[in-house]
Amino acid sequence: MRTDIILSGVGGQGILSIATIIGAAAIKEGLYIKQAEVHGMSQRGGDVQSNLRISSEPIASDLIPLGKADLIISLEPMEALRYLPYLRKEGWLITNTVPFVNIPNYPEETGLMDRIHSLSHSVSIDVDSIARSVASPRAANIVLLGAASPFLGIEVEKIEESIRTVFGRKGEAVVEMNQKAFRAGLEIAEQSIKK
Amino acid sequence: MGEKQLLLGDEAVALGAIHAGLSGVYAYPGTPSTEITEFIQNHPLAVERKIHSNWSSNEKTAMESALGMSYMGKRAMVCMKHVGMNVAADAFVNSAMTGTNGGLIVVVADDPSMHSSQNEQDSRFYGKFAMIPIFEPSSQQEAYRMMADAFDLSERYKVPVLMRMVTRMAHSRAVVKTGTIRDMNPMSYPSNPGDWVLMPAVARKRNVHLITMQQDFLEESEKSMYNKMEDGADTSLGIIACGIVYNYLMEHFKEGCPYPVLKVAQYPLPVKAIRQLAKRCDSLLVLEDGQPVVEEMIRGVLEQGIVVKGRLTGEVPRTGELTPDNIVAALGLKNEEVYPACELVVPRPPALCQGCGHRDMYGALNEVLREYENGRVFSDIGCYTLGFLPPYRAIHSVVDMGASITMAKGAADAGQFPSVAVIGDSTFTHSGMTGLLDAVNEQSNITILISDNLTTGMTGGQDSAGTGRLESICRGIGVKPEHIRVVVPLPKNMEEMKNMIREEINYQGVSVIIPRRECIQTARRHNKK
Numbered sequence: 001m002r003t004d005i006i007l008s009g010v011g012g013q014g015i016l017s018i019a020t021i022i023g024a025a026a027i028k029e030g031l032y033i034k035q036a037e038v039h040g041m042s043q044r045g046g047d048v049q050s051n052l053r054i055s056s057e058p059i060a061s062d063l064i065p066l067g068k069a070d071l072i073i074s075l076e077p078m079e080a081l082r083y084l085p086y087l088r089k090e091g092w093l094i095t096n097t098v099p100f101v102n103i104p105n106y107p108e109e110t111g112l113m114d115r116i117h118s119l120s121h122s123v124s125i126d127v128d129s130i131a132r133s134v135a136s137p138r139a140a141n142i143v144l145l146g147a148a149s150p151f152l153g154i155e156v157e158k159i160e161e162s163i164r165t166v167f168g169r170k171g172e173a174v175v176e177m178n179q180k181a182f183r184a185g186l187e188i189a190e191q192s193i194k195k
Numbered sequence: 196m197g198e199k200q201l202l203l204g205d206e207a208v209a210l211g212a213i214h215a216g217l218s219g220v221y222a223y224p225g226t227p228s229t230e231i232t233e234f235i236q237n238h239p240l241a242v243e244r245k246i247h248s249n250w251s252s253n254e255k256t257a258m259e260s261a262l263g264m265s266y267m268g269k270r271a272m273v274c275m276k277h278v279g280m281n282v283a284a285d286a287f288v289n290s291a292m293t294g295t296n297g298g299l300i301v302v303v304a305d306d307p308s309m310h311s312s313q314n315e316q317d318s319r320f321y322g323k324f325a326m327i328p329i330f331e332p333s334s335q336q337e338a339y340r341m342m343a344d345a346f347d348l349s350e351r352y353k354v355p356v357l358m359r360m361v362t363r364m365a366h367s368r369a370v371v372k373t374g375t376i377r378d379m380n381p382m383s384y385p386s387n388p389g390d391w392v393l394m395p396a397v398a399r400k401r402n403v404h405l406i407t408m409q410q411d412f413l414e415e416s417e418k419s420m421y422n423k424m425e426d427g428a429d430t431s432l433g434i435i436a437c438g439i440v441y442n443y444l445m446e447h448f449k450e451g452c453p454y455p456v457l458k459v460a461q462y463p464l465p466v467k468a469i470r471q472l473a474k475r476c477d478s479l480l481v482l483e484d485g486q487p488v489v490e491e492m493i494r495g496v497l498e499q500g501i502v503v504k505g506r507l508t509g510e511v512p513r514t515g516e517l518t519p520d521n522i523v524a525a526l527g528l529k530n531e532e533v534y535p536a537c538e539l540v541v542p543r544p545p546a547l548c549q550g551c552g553h554r555d556m557y558g559a560l561n562e563v564l565r566e567y568e569n570g571r572v573f574s575d576i577g578c579y580t581l582g583f584l585p586p587y588r589a590i591h592s593v594v595d596m597g598a599s600i601t602m603a604k605g606a607a608d609a610g611q612f613p614s615v616a617v618i619g620d621s622t623f624t625h626s627g628m629t630g631l632l633d634a635v636n637e638q639s640n641i642t643i644l645i646s647d648n649l650t651t652g653m654t655g656g657q658d659s660a661g662t663g664r665l666e667s668i669c670r671g672i673g674v675k676p677e678h679i680r681v682v683v684p685l686p687k688n689m690e691e692m693k694n695m696i697r698e699e700i701n702y703q704g705v706s707v708i709i710p711r712r713e714c715i716q717t718a719r720r721h722n723k724k
């Protein structure tokens with residue numbers, strides 16, 4: 001197997017926790033992994049992205065080449081589109097629909113959503129309100145991870161286990177909250193795939 | 196032994212050093228090098244072994260402290276970002292002249308593409324300049340392993356060794372298999388104490404010694420396991436791929452590269468291997484991150500012999516980090532057709548956090564300066580550099596750490612009024628204090644704002660060397676006590692702040708205003724604890 005993923009969002013939204021959970025699951029499966037992160041300047045409300053590659057074969061580059069990403073997982077709709085040239089034509093784009101507006105010239109929301117829906121494979125969900133209703137607003141990134149989990153090439157159960165590994169230290173309540181968020185996201189993705 | 200861990204390149208360097216018997220790391224924070232020291236600060240074995248890991252005031256003090264530890268026979272490491280090398284350079288270059296006792300590794304993280312820096316300088320130049328061996332890992336595993344080898348090499352020849360990282364290596368994770376854990380060195384004095392006094396007579400001797408060792412360093416490179424030749428049938432092109440760029444190359448050739456490839460991860464350049472490659476191939480392509488160091492070295496100045504392609508000839512971009520994509524044309528491959536960039540997407544620049552004290556400081560400063568015809572604000576490096584962007588557009592220069600105070604002084608010497616410096620607390624103690632002494636000595640007509648958020652904010656909130664002592668430092672340097680003024684930068688104190696700035700601008704001489712309020716990011720962390 002081989003899955004190349006671009007994670008994107010705005011600094012502080014929590015893309016690195018998504019990467020950590022997928023990474024922990026991949027290691028447990030004995031897969032190779034490379035994950036290039038962004039630190040520093042761009043964290044202060046700027047755009048952030050991470051390249052995550054998992055594979056059963058050794059991986060050469062830390063960076064994903066143009067047109068080779070199987071997945072874009074984004075916590076913000078404009079940030080999802082920023083990396084479009086990296087997405088394989090048959091790849092999936094999975095994104096939160098809630099804009100993070102911290103710049104004066106943020107584009108029209110409908111235009112962004114039209115563009116996302118025009119792709120052959122996309123899942124777009126309001127992870128913020130789902131997180132609020134089933135768990136906590138803080139778990140929005142985990143809802144998104146749930147929605148992306150059928151596409152990762154790792155069994156969904158293994159990802160769920162990995163949530164326990166990563167959050168276990170913070171206590172059972174935090175684990176459960178995140179698992180709830182995860183399952184809510186997963187359900188929505190499953191509906192989208194059936195469509 | 197043989198444990199597997201998912202590590203950043205920076206963390207692999209840190210763990211490699213701990214396992215190789217490190218006794219102390221000395222560093223000043225700087226992206227992308229900061230995580231090396233932070234990893235050591237938090238690692239159980241490092242804590243158990245009492246490995247020194249407190250932050251230094253700047254890169255020069257760090258370099259000198261590490262050299263002092265090496266003098267005592269212990270293994271020491273210095274870490275910094277590439278521009279930190281400019282600050283440490285005097286100590287660095289001369290540490291190659293004194294030589295070392297315990298192993299000494301200087302880790303420098305370069306930032307091609309300037310993700311968070313002011314230039315693209317390539318530290319391999321510094322290594323060559325100081326005439327010492329350089330390592331440049333191509334993977335996290337290699338980074339881990341190189342640390343032990345670099346310490347051994349350093350102790351074998353009694354010279355410092357440079358470990359060159361780039362942003363992508365520093366900030367990318369992969370699984371690292373760890374090796375044996377070595378004891379720390381016991382204390383021991385150098386066997387050659389006279390060599391450590393670089394008076395001209397000694398220095399001349401040391402210089403000859405260092406030059407004599409160049410042949411040994413070359414032989415080390417030539418037999419190094421990190422430099423390897425991989426054969427390829429198509430000799431129309433031979434490729435020299437340095438450090439991480441080797442991976443970008445191999446990304447295109449999963450089944451092996453059709454051209455012969457020389458992977459370089461240890462310097463001086465393995466000359467024999469390069470000559471061999473040149474003899475067999477019709478042309479050479481050099482793939483290296485940063486500046487065209489290797490390309491220039493092998494090209495020389497005469498246009499004869501073999502064609503060498505690279506950054507200088509345009510086959511590879513002249514600036515910016517290399518990626519799997521921008522080396523495609525040089526390899527004679529084609530980029531696949533991909534989705535075009537989405538025209539709706541606009542840039543999202545970083546910004547000062549909502550509620551940050553720097554915002555209130557700039558708000559007040561801007562209003563006061565509007566009362567003058569031609570105010571100039573010389574700023575510095577830190578979060579407050581973002582005051583250049585809208586909505587503040589408050590500053591006129593940012594050059595290197597500490598430059599705000601001395602540039603304001605030079606401008607005032609030239610007749611500028613008001614001449615204002617804006618500097619952060621950590622930057623002030625890094626290299627603003629000496630400039631302040633210059634200003635005090637000449638009674639320069641400048642107003643300095645030390646925007647004190649009680650931390651080193653930009654790099655993630657490390658301790659700041661002068662916290663709690665800024666007023667006494669300024670007083671000690673000679674600023675008149677009545678012109679050292681402290682204010683809490685909050686919207687409700689706007690008038691107080693404005694009056695203070697206005698009064699001090701109108702005072703003929705050096706004044707220091709300290710708007711002081713904790714960084715909201717570190718405050719949030721403190722509250723959680």
Ligand SMILES: Cc1ncc(C[n+]2csc(CCOP(=O)(O)OP(=O)(O)O)c2C)c(N)n1
Pocket residue numbers: 223224225226254276278279282576577578579596618619620621622623648650651652653654659
């Ligand atoms: C010579 C050098 N060393 C390190 C850095 C990295 N660096 C940039 S800003 C900064 C922190 C500045 O802290 P401070 O002056 O307190 O300002 P703050 O970010 O907290 O506002 C550091 C360490 C650099 N740019 N140059």
